Amino acid sequence: MRKSVILSVVLHTLAGFAALLWLLWYFMPVSNAFKSLATLMLAMLAGWLVWKNCRYRTQQAKGSDAFIDLPLLDTQGPVVLVCGDGLDAIFQGQPLRKTAQGWWLHAGDVDQLTGMVRSIQEQQPRQVGQLSVMYVCLPDQHQDEAVLRSALKTLRQQIKQLSALTGFTPPVVVSCEFSGPQTPWMMVRGNKPVVCPANESPQALIDWQQSEDNLAMLAVLSQAFGFIRETLLDELDKADRLTPPVRTFAVVLRLGATNADPAAQSVWSDWLFRRTCLQLPCVTAVSDPGNRFPDAVLPLLAPFAAPVQGGQRTRYVVFLMWLCALVALGFSALNNRDLIREIGADLQRWSAIPMDHYTPKAQSLEALKRHVLKVERWHRQGEPMRYSLGYYPGYRLWLTLQQAIDTYIPPPALPQAINTYVPPSPPEHKPVSQIVRLDSLSLFDTGRWQLKASSIGVLVKALAGINAKPGWLIVVAGHTDDVGDDKSNQRLSRQRAESVRDWMRDTGEVQESCFAVQGYGESRPLKLNDSDAHRAANRRVEISLVPQADACQVPGKTTSPAKGDVITSEMEK
Structure with a gap:
């Protein structure tokens, strides 16, 4: 496992640990012994999380078949994970294809998408925001429509797992190659089909049909569009209790693929015969090595591909920080309420004692003065953190205390002794407490x-x-x-x-x-x-x-x- 991955785990754990300590020591109204014990337990938990995370990532990197040591990207374009049928013929034994507008990565079978994305997320998390998925379907290589739909269900499950892993749903492109007369790549985004000839500018489908003999291909081409709409897109858009539907970003297709076994009935040949009674001959087409990929879709994916910072671990830490901030806000409000109640109780006792009860009035006055000194000290040095996030009523409390203290009337002074003899008055009977x-x-x-x-x-x-x-x-x-x-x-x-x-x-x-x-x-x-x-x-x-x-x-x-x-x-x- 790379050192950068270990550093990321340690930094995220320390950030969450610091947020919890900030909440514990500055806002929770508990004893210092409890705070010390909780700090020790949090430190042990943080160390265990770092050890477990690093060990898990190391074992995953060693045991994952989809783990690829990718070089650093030198482009900000999209990175398309290609999965599905006939990938060996498309990639010609290479694990990736790099262009000026983006990358095509060999992802293998559909069920290996999650492992591939997890490997990329561990090595280069900033690339996760550039990922897209292209599913390649060759209907001439499928003899059973149920098997084809099963692969599409697996694709929906993988897209759901990718959404949970990365935090967003990557764009999904469906690519189909049918046997029939040779055509260039055609791309459909929304309701506007566009033809993308090799080394030429894209043009509208209606303009392409009016040139040369392209109008003769309209019957087969319209059936290809119908097959994609009623079989592939229908399965991807189904509402399911376990897996959500997948909305395709774009559809690319072309005619001219070779049926590997002409004698066998394929899904595509059966579809075409039942609707048009056409049987296409097996013609070996020579494919252009530079036209194996629908490169025209890369500019459309570029606005949705951008490097991101962090990943699922960062989202968890940010959520923990927000939660700690909200809890700290609540504790601060409670601490301010307790402060108001404490001073309010002394003020209530001060008001309840009559002015002629000098001894208890003086004791209550001392309590008010202690509160005033404390509030004034906090005014000069700043109130404690536990009061800072709530509505700290320092000035209002200080003003109320001063007004109460100003109403205090000291006991009258004893009269000075004079020479005139005054007979002593009989002792007043006072109740004994x-x-x-x-x-x-x-x-x-x-x-x-x-x-x-x-x-x-x-x-x-x-x-x-x-x-x-x-x-x-x-x-x-x-x-x-x-x-x-x-x-x-x-x-x-x-x-x-x-x-x-x-x-x-x-x-x-x-x-x-x-x-x-x-x-x-x-x-x-x-x-x-x-x-x-x-x-x-x-x-x-x-x-x-x-x-x-x-x-x-x-x-x-x-x-x-x-x-x-x-x-x-x-x-x-």
């Missing part, structure tokens, strides 16, 4: 967000103090430790908070407007994630009662919010 710690119980399985059946009793006992009432918002926030990637933890924390919210809503028949769900992932730990005990403390779901005028509002009744309790349930991840 209740904390329920579930150290040995687990509400969720590891990595899951569905509540376990054994957790129902724990939830009933732990959340007995949560009662929905007008003017209060039940904020359910989920938290995780630092095990895993940020996106997975953020999604898991929100899903766990939604599971607790759904249980509270369905069990206590609380309205949907009474809840606000947030997922913070690992961004707000209670302790450093440096030990198993600290990580267990960080895996939790927090449930808070926040005053909000329009939360759980009963129609027709106005309730002023008051300070309430906060109950925090710590749950294992």
